[in-house]
Amino acid sequence: MMPLPVQRAVRDYRNxxxxxxxxxxxxxxxxxxxxxxxxxYLNATEVLDAWRKGIRIIAYLSAETTDADRKxxxxxxxxxxxxxHVAFVSRDAAFAExxxxxGDQTSLLAGLSDNPLPDALEIRLSDDYxxxxxxxxxxxxxxxxxxxxxxxxxxxxxxxxxxxxxxxxITGFVLVAVFFMATLMITANTIRLIMYARRQEIEIMRxxxxxxxxxxxxLYIQSVVLGFVGAAAGLACLFLAYILTLANVGSxxxxxxxxxxxxxxxxxxxxxxxxMIIGWLGCWFSIRKFLxx
Amino acid sequence: xxEEKNKEMMIRLFRVSKHYGKKSALIDLTVDxxxxxxxxxxxxxxxxxxxxxxxxxxxxxxxxxxILVDGVNLARVSRKQVPLLRRKFGIIFQDFKxxxxxxxxxxxxxxxxxxxxxxxxxxxxxxxxxxxxGIADRSGEYPQILSGGEQQRVAVARAIIANPKxxxxxxxxxxxxxxxxARIFSLLxxxxxxxxxxxxxxxxxxxIASHDGRVxxxxxxxxxxxxxxxxxxx
Ligand SMILES: Nc1ncnc2c1ncn2[C@@H]1O[C@H](COP(=O)(O)OP(=O)(O)OP(=O)(O)O)[C@@H](O)[C@H]1O
Ligand SMILES: [Mg+2]
Numbered sequence: 001m002m003p004l005p006v007q008r009a010v011r012d013y014r015n016x017x018x019x020x021x022x023x024x025x026x027x028x029x030x031x032x033x034x035x036x037x038x039x040x041y042l043n044a045t046e047v048l049d050a051w052r053k054g055i056r057i058i059a060y061l062s063a064e065t066t067d068a069d070r071k072x073x074x075x076x077x078x079x080x081x082x083x084x085h086v087a088f089v090s091r092d093a094a095f096a097e098x099x100x101x102x103g104d105q106t107s108l109l110a111g112l113s114d115n116p117l118p119d120a121l122e123i124r125l126s127d128d129y130x131x132x133x134x135x136x137x138x139x140x141x142x143x144x145x146x147x148x149x150x151x152x153x154x155x156x157x158x159x160x161x162x163x164x165x166x167x168x169x170i171t172g173f174v175l176v177a178v179f180f181m182a183t184l185m186i187t188a189n190t191i192r193l194i195m196y197a198r199r200q201e202i203e204i205m206r207x208x209x210x211x212x213x214x215x216x217x218x219l220y221i222q223s224v225v226l227g228f229v230g231a232a233a234g235l236a237c238l239f240l241a242y243i244l245t246l247a248n249v250g251s252x253x254x255x256x257x258x259x260x261x262x263x264x265x266x267x268x269x270x271x272x273x274x275x276m277i278i279g280w281l282g283c284w285f286s287i288r289k290f291l292x293x
Numbered sequence: 294x295x296e297e298k299n300k301e302m303m304i305r306l307f308r309v310s311k312h313y314g315k316k317s318a319l320i321d322l323t324v325d326x327x328x329x330x331x332x333x334x335x336x337x338x339x340x341x342x343x344x345x346x347x348x349x350x351x352x353x354x355x356x357x358x359x360i361l362v363d364g365v366n367l368a369r370v371s372r373k374q375v376p377l378l379r380r381k382f383g384i385i386f387q388d389f390k391x392x393x394x395x396x397x398x399x400x401x402x403x404x405x406x407x408x409x410x411x412x413x414x415x416x417x418x419x420x421x422x423x424x425x426x427g428i429a430d431r432s433g434e435y436p437q438i439l440s441g442g443e444q445q446r447v448a449v450a451r452a453i454i455a456n457p458k459x460x461x462x463x464x465x466x467x468x469x470x471x472x473x474x475a476r477i478f479s480l481l482x483x484x485x486x487x488x489x490x491x492x493x494x495x496x497x498x499x500x501i502a503s504h505d506g507r508v509x510x511x512x513x514x515x516x517x518x519x520x521x522x523x524x525x526x527x
Pocket of ligand 1: 313316317318336337338339340341342343344345387
C-alpha cells in the first residue's frame with residue numbers, strides 16, 4: 001500500500017486531471033522540441049568534427065621541383081604546427097589512382113597523350129587541429145612555401161557548413177531560452193489555475209490551522225513531479241521517434257556514413273532537472289501571486 | 294450577570310467593533326467567556342453571530358477594540374502565529390467547510406496532520422472519533438454524497454478530534470431533524486465535559502430553552518441581553 005501522502009498526491013492529480021494533464025503536456029512538448037533540437041545539434045557537431053578530422057591539404061608542386069627540393073619542402077611542412085603527416089604522391093601514382101577510380105570510364109583518359117597531374121604532397125592534420133581559421137592559415141602558409149604551386153582542401157565546403165552550423169548554434173541557444181521562458185510562464189499559469197481550483201481546499205486548510213509550509217510543500221512537490229513527468233514523457237516521445245527514424249533510414253547510405261546518436265545521458269538528466277526546476281519556479285510564482293505568501 | 298472576575302477567562306472581547314465598509318456587523322461588543330463556559334450566542338439573522346466567531350479565530354480582522362484568546366492578545370499575533378491560534382479552536386461552520394475533494398477520513402485527519410501528529414496515531418484517532426459521531430462506515434466517501442446531517446457530523450468530528458480548548462459552532466443543528474440535532478448537541482456537551490469552552494451560535498430557541506448554558510443575545514451588532522439562564526429570554 002502506498003504511503004498516505006503519495007495516495008493523497010495521486011488523488012489531487014486525479015481531482016484536477018485536465019489542468020495537471022495540460023501542465024505536463026506543455027512541459028512535454030517543450031522538452032520534445034528542445035531535446036529534438038539538441039539531438040540534431042549534437043549529431044551535426046559530430047559530423048562536422050569527423051569531416052574536419054578527415055581534412056587533408058593537397059599541395060601541388062611546381063614542375064621544376066627536384067627530389068632534393070621536395071625533401072626539404074616535406075621536412076619544412078612536417079615542422080608546421082598542426083601537421084600530423086606528410087606523404088608524397090608522385091604524379092604517376094596519382095594518375096594510376098585516377099585511372100583506378102574512374103574504373104569503367106577509363107576511356108575518358110584515352111585522349112590524354114601525357115599525364116596532366118603534378119606531383120603533390122598530401123598533408124594530414126593532427127586530430128586536435130580543426131579550427132577552421134587555423135586550417136585556413138596553415139593552408140596559406142603552405143601555399144607561400146617555395147615550390148608549392150597551389151593548395152587544395154575542402155575550403156568552401158567547410159566554410160559553408162560552418163556558416164549553417166553557426167546559425168544553427170545561435171538559433172539553438174535562442175530557442176532554448178525562449179522555450180524555457182515560455183514553458184515557465186505557461187506552467188506558472190497552469191499551476192495558478194490549479195491553485196485557483198483548489199482555493200477552497202487551501203482556505204479550509206488554513207482555517208483548521210495549517211501553516212504556510214504545510215500548504216506549500218505538497219504543492220511544490222506536486223509541481224516538481226509534474227515537471228519530471230512532463231520531461232520524461234517528452235524524452236520518451238523523442239526516443240521513440242529516434243528509434244523509428246533509425247529503423248527507417250538505417251540502411252540508407254547517407255546516414256550509414258555516420259551514426260545518429262541519441263542525446264547523452266548527462267543531457268537527458270539535465271533536461272529532466274531543468275523541467276523539475278520549471279515546475280518548482282512555476283509553483284513559486286503562482287504561490288507568490290495567488291496565495292500571497 | 295454572573296460574577297466572573299475570579300474565573301479563568303478563555304476569551305475576552307473588549308469594546309470590539311467590526312465594520313464592512315459602511316456596514317457595521319458588530320458594535321462595541323464586550324463579552325467574556327470562561328474556560329468552562331457553555332455559551333449560546335443568539336439573535337436574528339444578520340445580528341453578527343458569525344462575524345463574532347470569525348473574529349475569534351482571526352478569520353477577519355477587527356476594526357477596533359481588543360480580543361484575548363487563552364491569554365493571547367490577537368493584535369499581537371503575527372501572521373506566522375495565526376495557525377497556532379487556530380489550533381486552539383475546533384470550529385463547526387454554518388456551511389460545514391468540508392473539503393469536497395477529500396474523503397471523510399482525510400477531512401477529519403487534516404486537523405491532526407496540521408498539528409504534526411504521527412500518521413499511525415492519526416489513523417486510530419480519526420476512526421475513533423468517526424465512530425463516536427456514528428459515521429465510521431462512511432470514512433472512505435466524499436462529503437458531497439453524504440446527507441446534510443452526515444456532513445454536519447463530519448464537521449463535528451473534525452472540530453472535536455484534536456481536543457481543542459475552545460469549540461465554536463455556527464448553527465450546528467440547523468437543518469437537522471430533532472434526533473440528529475440532539476445527537477450533535479450531546480457530542481458538544483461531551484466535549485464541554487472534557488474541558489472545552491463551547492460557544493454555539495444559533496437561532497434555535499428550543500435548543501436554547503431545553504439546555505443549560507449562558508445566553509448572549511445579539512441584535513444589530515450589539516448585545517441585547519446576556520444571561521446565565523436561558524429563560525430570561527422568554
Ligand atoms: N464579508 C462581508 N462583507 C460585508 N458585509 C458582511 C460580510 N460578512 C457579514 N456581513 C454583514 O454583517 C452583518 C452580520 O453578519 P453575520 O454573518 O455575522 O450575521 P449572523 O448573525 O451570523 O446571521 P445568520 O443568523 O443569518 O447567520 C450582516 O448584515 C452581513 O450582511
Ligand atoms: Mg451566521
